[in-house]
Amino acid sequence: MAQFQRPTLCCCRKVLTVPSKSCEGGQGLGQCRLVDIASASNFHCFKLRHFHLDLRLNFAVKEITGWQVLELVAIQPGVQTLVLDTHPSLLIQSIDCKVPGITGAQDISPSLIYRVDPFTDYGSSLNISLPAYVIRPHRAFQITVRYTTTDGPAIWWLDAELTCGQTRPLVFTQGHSVCNRSFFPCFDTPAVKSTYTATVRVPEGVTVLMSASRSAYSKQDRVFQFSMEYPVPAYLVALVAGDLQHVDIGPRSRVWAEPCVLTCAVSKLGGSVERWLNVAEDLFGPYVWGRYDIVFLPPSFPIVAMENPCLTFIISSILESREFLLIDVIHEIAHGWFGNAVTNATWEEMWLSEGLATYAQRRITTEAYGEAFTCLETVFRLDALHRQMRLLGDNNPVSKLQVKFEPGINPSSLMNLFTYEKGFCFVSYLSQLCGNVKRFDSFLRAYIEQFKFSSVVAQDLLDFFLCFFPELKESCVAQREGLEFERWLNACGPPLCEPDLSAGGVLTGPVQRLCDLWASEPPDPEAIANFNLSSWSTFQTVLFLDRLLDRSPLSHEVMGQLSRCYSAQLDEMNAEVRIRWLQIVVRNSFYPDLPRIRGFLHKHTSRMYTVPLYEDLCSGVMKCFAAEVFYQTQARLHPNLRRTLQQILFQTSALSTPTGSVPSLLHPTPSSPSPTPRDQLGPSDPPTTGTIALRDVNVSA
């Protein structure tokens, strides 16, 4: 929209909300570290005001056809080529240009010359030659790209058998981080935001939803129309189409799901969503997106949840684990402020979205559920961070908050727990510095107000923090020895300090005492019998199981005792609990509980539960069993997941060892997904060679 300036990244990596003289002419832009986009060389030369998608979905051939209209303004004179990000799975038919208001021959939308060049394994470069009359500074023009796209990294077609209802096919898109270049040509960087509209034509009986603030449906034409009135980066444009129905659950919220999932989803969320939104608004200011809807997707959804604005995408598998559902939805709500309203300008600083959203999520749960609950959940996640740290060693560059990409690195491969939890610890430290959590809340409100609808770098946040608290600036907190802001951002290793979580002791204390009892030689059955797991919360139980898992291998006697004590009881609990017990079973080769693993893998077909178990099974002695279960269940797995599991099953020699290998930032390793946070469980079809085993990090934020 006109009142919002597109941020411009200058050579010093500072994002300017208003283009400055230092950026004009592109001096130094070659030094900007936007190595993940082909359009880096020239996105700053144009302002993207708006774009429109006109699409037809063809389920029979799994194809999206249509066109895109980009409304652009040339900012710099003399630029004759428009470079956009695209993908080999997107086939361009033609590109036209129009300059509104110009009469005569120039108004007849001439076809333009274009060329698609290779860029990386996750995208290509679309170079469009612009006519001379177009590229006058500050003149608006429209580029229309007619194209067809199939099943690139952003687009997930599900045959009917892969949906929950198993009656109709479904398609959804997943743009984060750099996948949407296979959905539509774009400046595929979070530094560029624009409004968008869309027209989507579908067969009868199909409902379409998009991450848009307004929508309309013409039943007669079977056409859905969408409008996102607020500027968003390309990765937050999302679409889902299938047999979807809704129930209103609040004044601005509805739950969408396949009919067979809807009742359960509504009953699990009830009136909580409006309550969480109200708490968030009290803390961080008005919710700017208008609607907050949630759509539950089939188990093939490759991640847990995605913060698409106005419409959170979340996997239906999480419904049975109530506390995880609660945390995941609150986390996505928090992104409404942190990540979506104010966005990290580069993927090298993803903590600006995830660290702040995790902090905000915990402020919301503290207000809504108390400090003890929030501290318990934080202890559980920080345990996972330290597990990841042990795996990676202290000097791995992925543990930096400001990572440095080299060309060819897929930003999607760098989602990890440091982004979330080390980022959270840094934000908590800033909060401590100002001495009062409420004062820090007011700083965050001001930060949102100052930067909403723009993209920022860490320096923007830190400069604003020091301006907001001048007394802290005067006392040079940014240079405090050992806790320098620069060290927080650029040092490898664990957080420089962690928040005080002693308020969670009432909940974490019993967990640790029970762990200690099981660690004593021999375990004392009477003392152990005093602890009743069924009276515990899910987070207490998963913390207990994770700590047992950390102590594996356990003796066969202890495993026998554990199984007698807990196995049947845990089998009645939710999937987040069960997968952890089953991982203990696998890592200790405890055969009596093997049937439970088979039952679990027959029931659960999502990536977040299958991949960790198959990795464990295949790196131990149960590979034949894993292959047998895989052949029995593969027809119900998405082809991308099937390929991942086949790689785990049949390339074990190249697989991660129990200690895992370390992804490198220094060289392109396109086949290396990273340790994987909950709402970013990896790219669409991540090969497993050279990865860190998901089992070691499957408890992330």
Ligand SMILES: [Zn+2]
């Ligand atoms: Zn997140």
